[in-house]
Amino acid sequence: MRTIKLLSSFALMATLFTSCYTEVIVDDYIEEPRISVNQLINSYELWYVDINATKGYGETPFLQKAFTISFKNGVLYANNNIVGLGNTGNGFGIDVGTYDAYNMILDVNHDADGLDTFDVYQIDNNTIELYNPNNDTSYFLDGYQRSNFDYDFVFYDNIHYFLQEYNAWEKVYTSQMGAINEFDNENYLQFLAGGNDSEFKSSKDVSGTNVSRLIWDYTGIYGVGNVNNNPYLKILTLDYDYFDNEKFQLSVINDGKIELFHAASGTTYEFMGRGYIQYLKSANGKAVKTDTEKKRKFKSVRIENPRESERS
Numbered sequence: 193m194r195t196i197k198l199l200s201s202f203a204l205m206a207t208l209f210t211s212c213y214t215e216v217i218v219d220d221y222i223e224e225p226r227i228s229v230n231q232l233i234n235s236y237e238l239w240y241v242d243i244n245a246t247k248g249y250g251e252t253p254f255l256q257k258a259f260t261i262s263f264k265n266g267v268l269y270a271n272n273n274i275v276g277l278g279n280t281g282n283g284f285g286i287d288v289g290t291y292d293a294y295n296m297i298l299d300v301n302h303d304a305d306g307l308d309t310f311d312v313y314q315i316d317n318n319t320i321e322l323y324n325p326n327n328d329t330s331y332f333l334d335g336y337q338r339s340n341f342d343y344d345f346v347f348y349d350n351i352h353y354f355l356q357e358y359n360a361w362e363k364v365y366t367s368q369m370g371a372i373n374e375f376d377n378e379n380y381l382q383f384l385a386g387g388n389d390s391e392f393k394s395s396k397d398v399s400g401t402n403v404s405r406l407i408w409d410y411t412g413i414y415g416v417g418n419v420n421n422n423p424y425l426k427i428l429t430l431d432y433d434y435f436d437n438e439k440f441q442l443s444v445i446n447d448g449k450i451e452l453f454h455a456a457s458g459t460t461y462e463f464m465g466r467g468y469i470q471y472l473k474s475a476n477g478k479a480v481k482t483d484t485e486k487k488r489k490f491k492s493v494r495i496e497n498p499r500e501s502e503r504s
Contacts, residue, residue, distance in 0.1 A: 229293040229312050233263045236335030250327025253305040259346055266290055272471040274354040275447045278343035348423050352416045355383040359467030360403045370459025375438050380406055403467045
């Protein structure tokens, strides 16, 4: 009887150890269930396009011009403009196309730019990569809910695009305080988008002139700089060769009006935006291109994309 009991015990122990060992090995290879690409892209209301994180030398036009994109029931929304950011479309922006998502693939049919296909990779809890194999370029998107997205930061961090979103800025106010200076004669400013993001024009035409009839007297270079410890105040520098650089403290009054304080003379000016440019505006329910095309520029050096070699 003892011999039989001992043998039975050894057999039981062997079975238990084998069972545990097998369980450990199996556990090592158990893969957590992956969420679908639809669940992934819908896990956040807004996806901020981190343009500086882009890898590759190609460009996908609709991502290049968007600050945020959103996926809602097969419809793609985008915030392409700084003007109205946070208000347009309840914060989502405007309808710019449709999408289909399957097997970690995202197909986007953009109303203006056509069809693009992306491989979708989840980088971390709130970051995804959209890799476009047609141009070997990856865009990285950070996910946010509308309630915790800092629209103001995006607005002021991209304020040079805000200046470009009007065909002209008309001077509507000049303070009584301040010394007489050359800039008193400038009544209109224009900040150009497209090939040269640092070019501006100015005009001495009288107030009330139709924007299409303005004669631009001067073309020069401008820059927008930050002010330490004040993200809501900027320094605007206009390079006038014939009377040196003019520097202003730039403040935003609202989506259509700015204040320029000319430190050298102590004069305050206000300019009103004329001829709003919506970079993908709706016409008859369809999105169309505007005459002036915006493209967000990279602030850092782009690097080659390793995804192409991974796929081969």
